[in-house]
């Protein structure tokens with residue numbers, strides 16, 4: 001029995017072009033890069049599987065603080081989740097942009113709700129979630 005599986009996927013051609021270019025630049029190949037991306041996807045999303053599990057990690061967000069209401073909403077959300085937020089580090093990157101690192105620990109379902117709330121804020125350009133199972 002083979003230890004590799006072959007499959008075909010359909011993707012945006014520009015995305016594939018960019019992916020192949022970067023893959024070549026880092027000295028990899030398409031299969032290795034797709035396998036690495038799949039492992040990354042599993043790490044990124046596996047924590048969401050058990051709603052009652054205790055997990056910990058960080059939410060990293062990049063946003064434009066000049067977008068009307070963004071600071072107030074972000075502060076309000078963080079006050080609504082004080083039971084799972086342990087610290088927040090704010091970095092003023094430049095005139096408009098800020099980076100915020102929110103350290104969290106708590107129940108999966110609560111952190112999923114927090115993630116969803118932050119994702120919906122207008123002005124948040126990127127949100128990266130890094131959560132680990134700690135049980």
Ligand code: NI
Nearest residue numbers: 091092093098
């Ligand atoms: Ni700032």
